[in-house]
Amino acid sequence: MPHLDEPEEEGEELTIARPRRSLLYIPGSSQKMLSKGIASGADTICLDIEDGVAASAKGLARKQIKAWLDTEMTKAPENMEICVRINAVSAGDVYNEDIEWLDTLDVVPHSIALPKMDSVHDFNTFLPILTKLEKKHKKNIELIGMIESPLAVINLPSILQESKSADNNHHHLSALIFGGDDYSAASGCIRTETNHELDFPRAMVQMHASAHGIGVLDIVCKEFKDPSRFKKESLISAQQGYIGRQCIHPSQIQHANDIYQPSNELFEWSSGVLAEFDTQTKAGVGAFTYHDAMIDMPTIKRAENILIRAKACGMVLKGDINGNGDGKQ
Ligand code: COA
Numbered sequence: 001m002p003h004l005d006e007p008e009e010e011g012e013e014l015t016i017a018r019p020r021r022s023l024l025y026i027p028g029s030s031q032k033m034l035s036k037g038i039a040s041g042a043d044t045i046c047l048d049i050e051d052g053v054a055a056s057a058k059g060l061a062r063k064q065i066k067a068w069l070d071t072e073m074t075k076a077p078e079n080m081e082i083c084v085r086i087n088a089v090s091a092g093d094v095y096n097e098d099i100e101w102l103d104t105l106d107v108v109p110h111s112i113a114l115p116k117m118d119s120v121h122d123f124n125t126f127l128p129i130l131t132k133l134e135k136k137h138k139k140n141i142e143l144i145g146m147i148e149s150p151l152a153v154i155n156l157p158s159i160l161q162e163s164k165s166a167d168n169n170h171h172h173l174s175a176l177i178f179g180g181d182d183y184s185a186a187s188g189c190i191r192t193e194t195n196h197e198l199d200f201p202r203a204m205v206q207m208h209a210s211a212h213g214i215g216v217l218d219i220v221c222k223e224f225k226d227p228s229r230f231k232k233e234s235l236i237s238a239q240q241g242y243i244g245r246q247c248i249h250p251s252q253i254q255h256a257n258d259i260y261q262p263s264n265e266l267f268e269w270s271s272g273v274l275a276e277f278d279t280q281t282k283a284g285v286g287a288f289t290y291h292d293a294m295i296d297m298p299t300i301k302r303a304e305n306i307l308i309r310a311k312a313c314g315m316v317l318k319g320d321i322n323g324n325g326d327g328k329q
């Protein structure tokens with residue numbers, strides 16, 4: 001299962017990493033909500049068979065998602081990721097039914113989200129199923145792992161170690177999601193408006209994922225009628241290094257898309273710094289001054305990362321018709 005950034009076969013074009021600023025859950029049991037996915041503007045839509053779907057409606061959700069994949073997948077915008085969230089390995093029969101259902105698909109999603117991935121055992125139970133599905137369809141299907149309990153946070157280093165391919169060339173896990181509500185249910189912490197009770201696991205998940213070069217999506221904001229709360233939380237989370245967040249309502253998507261990408265100012269600053277770095281390097285200068293601040297290698301690295309992220313989010317520099325985003329026209 002190659003990483004999205006790597007060519008699948010010789011001669012294939014490199015694909016840029018997925019932005020995943022916004023991931024919209026759509027309960028598979030709701031035909032009406034399913035019909036709104038493609039026009040939602042989300043970077044990722046996640047067709048759900050897990051906790052957004054009543055136990056009595058799982059069969060209906062599977063049936064409707066399969067039909068949706070058959071007819072709608074090809075209509076989705078090129079950059080939109082179509083994900084399916086199955087039930088957790090620990091869910092037993094419901095999970096087994098999902099696995100049987102996956103085998104019946106004629107059209108497979110771009111990615112599968114595995115909820116409550118608490119241990120190496122959970123990861124290793126699902127990975128062969130995914131690999132088999134990829135072989136059958138001759139397609140890369142990305143794995144998004146959901147970290148939603150204290151046990152999962154504690155086990156995350158071993159899970160990430162396990163996720164490394166034998167040749168260390170890529171990770172089987174393409175992204176992680178931090179599930180705040182399940183985490184609080186499992187830990188006994190009390191949910192508050194500031195989310196301070198989640199600060200530690202949230203930082204741990206981001207830290208472990210970034211050590212492996214994997215992006216993480218942040219918690220849900222259930223108060224979907226309060227956009228200022230959503231924006232405030234998202235700003236903090238973006239500052240902590242989260243690349244995007246889970247959304248439950250279409251009204252949250254644009255805010256996530258705006259907040260989890262570099263600002264225009266940062267984008268322009270990064271390309272300016274890199275252009276100046278080129279000039280200074282040619283003149284044999286190491287550290288230099290740009291916009292009244294000292295620039296050296298860590299800042300150059302940060303500017304490069306901002307440009308990579310801006311490109312993944314489809315940002316284009318003003319006047320850069322080629323969309324190079326590197327200040328060189
Ligand atoms: N995906 C697609 N469309 C959605 C949607 C979603 N997640 N949430 C709402 N919509 C649609 C509604 O169908 C409605 O369409 P309409 O204008 O044609 O009637 C429109 O957006 C406005 O919705 P609204 O009336 O404000 O909300 P609602 O009462 O219909 O739904 C929720 C509110 C919370 C029940 C709904 O947003 C939802 O089920 N979200 C997903 C929950 C979920 O997946 N949870 C598990 C993961 S945490």
Ligand code: MG
Binds near residue numbers: 148179182
């Ligand atoms: Mg959950």
